[in-house]
Amino acid sequence: MAKAQETVLEINLGALTHNFNYLKSKLQPNTKFLAVVKAFAYGSDAICIAKHLQNLHVDYLAVAYTKEGIALRDAGITLPILVLHPQPINFKKIIEGCLEPSLYSPKILTEFISVAEQEVQNNYPVHIKFNTGLNRLGFWENDIDYIVTKLKNTNSIIAKSLFSHLAASEDKNEERFTKNQINTFKTLVTEFKSKINYSPWTHLCNTSGVINYPEAHLDMVRCGIGLYGFGNSTKENSNLKPIANLKSVISQIHKLEPNETVGYNRAYTAKHFEKTATIPIGHADGIGRQFGNGKGYVIINNKKATIIGNICMDMIMVNITDIECNEGDEVIVFDNSHKANELAIAVNTISYEILTSISQRVKRSILS
Template sequence: MPKASETVLEIDLNALANNYRYITSKIKSGTKVLAVVKAFGYGSDSVVIARELIDLGVDYFAVAYANEGETLRNASVATPILVLHPLPFNFEITVNRCLEPSIYSRKMLEEFIAFAEEKKQKNYPIHLKFNTGLNRLGFVENDVDFIVERLSKTESVKVKSAFSHLAASEDLKEKQFTLTQIEGFRRISEELILKLGYKPLLHCANTSGIINFPEAHFDMVRTGIGLYGFGNDKEENKHLKPVGTLKTVISQIHKIEKGESVGYNRGYIAENTTRSATLPIGHADGIPRSYGKGKGWVTINGEKAAILGNVCMDMIMVDVTNIACEEGDEAIVFGPSATADELSAAINSISYELITAVSQRVKRVVLRK
């Protein structure tokens, strides 16, 4: 891979292809694949990721909000796009750009039907979200009769899929809870299909569900974090490759004498003579202030350099006392060898938070096949 001469996020499409193929090797032939590309493609570039996944054969995309789907449509992505958290304010964008809303409450169903009727839509695809234990969004089992009764009075919409979301599929200590969720979704789906009179697509497995619960694959599976190289399990991570590598460079090296301080609020005071390196990346780029003061590191020439003092908006300072390096050398924040899993654990966080926090001002560099 090329050496960085500025702060960049490299997006490795070979890694993405590897991850897609590994994940799809876990499902039976004919099962559809929905790729989650919300949050700028988990902090990378949703358009670049989507285009590559289309070439790999993906069936569906999911985004969180309508404007994310609009970005894909503006890039000529024609694949069906599920909007996981639509808001009435964005119904116009949703319909104009042929996005497919998740309908998760009685109020949302009434409002979207009214909008679709006003726009003279017929059989507009909607997706019914059922809450089976995550308790975030979703209808409950007792809503089925209301849903079917309301749908029977309109031709403006038609159910494309019914789905739920597993709360702890990566945690095998919660296996029984997950199995209860799966069975609950199966029961709701059977009732819904019987009363609707037709069968929509069914899906509830996320990345960890795909890996740990084959009985939850149904008609389609959803994969997000796995595509980007993280399987929520050390053994599974061996089969996956992180797509993003966040790199920066050493701007300046300082000699800090004993008793001198580094950074705002004198966040680090040298107990001995120290060499510090200043890097052009900070909390405005996605390195939160929860790092620093010994928490977190970057890798320089294969060695860990601890973050000194407080993270600044545009810079961090790291300890290179025992590292052979010079100004202009590359520093890796996270990537295949220094993973976001490891770095996020230093502040009791998760890879999702770290990789999705990478600022849009950081230059994206696509590594192609």
């Protein structure tokens, strides 16, 4: 693997294949696999990732917003694509792009039926979302009669699936809550199916649900973070491979005398004779201000170099007083050995935020 000569996000498709196969191995043969590729495939490259998953014969893709789904269609992705948070202004575009919306409220259901009828659709596939405890989006149990009536009174749409979202499937301390969610969902599915003359698919599990609650795999599972290399526990992280390596390079080395300051607002003061390295990556690239002032770090020649001072828009400065290095040397922000979830702990966030914050201006390099 070539050493970085500029800031670059390497995307390892071999690691993606490994993660897909590992998660798939947890499922029964007939359980379908939906891959979540929202937010530029968790900060990587949605088109590249979606094409690779399509080659791996994943069953479904999911995005958050219509624009993301349209971009995949424009790139030649033919898999069914679930739009998790559609807005009525985009309903016509959803139909034009053969995307499948999540319908989660009476208003959204009514408005999509209206657009589908205007577009002369017949049995257009939609996905009905129920709220079982996350309290973010979704119909309630007592909406079932309303939904069924609306579905029976139109030929324009058909419920392809019923689904919900687990709130704390990674947390063993919340096992009772999660099992209550699972039971609530199974109960409302039974009621829904008893009142309509066909049988929609059901899906509930995210990555942690796949790992921790096999009884809830149902007809399909939805995996996001696991595909990108994180399983929300130390044990499962060891079974997965992060697909992204964020690297950069030392632009310049400075020697500081005691009491000299570094960066904006003179936020760091040298305590003695010190050396710093300036690296071309900053908050415009996804390294937020919370990384600065001794909280975040990078790896240079296998040693941890603490970020000092305030994060700049395009640069960070790190302390290399005890590290042998030169201008032009490679810098690792995170990779398969120095993982994003470990960096996340240092700056009091989660791996999801570290990954999805990487700016689109950072060069992407695809590794097979």
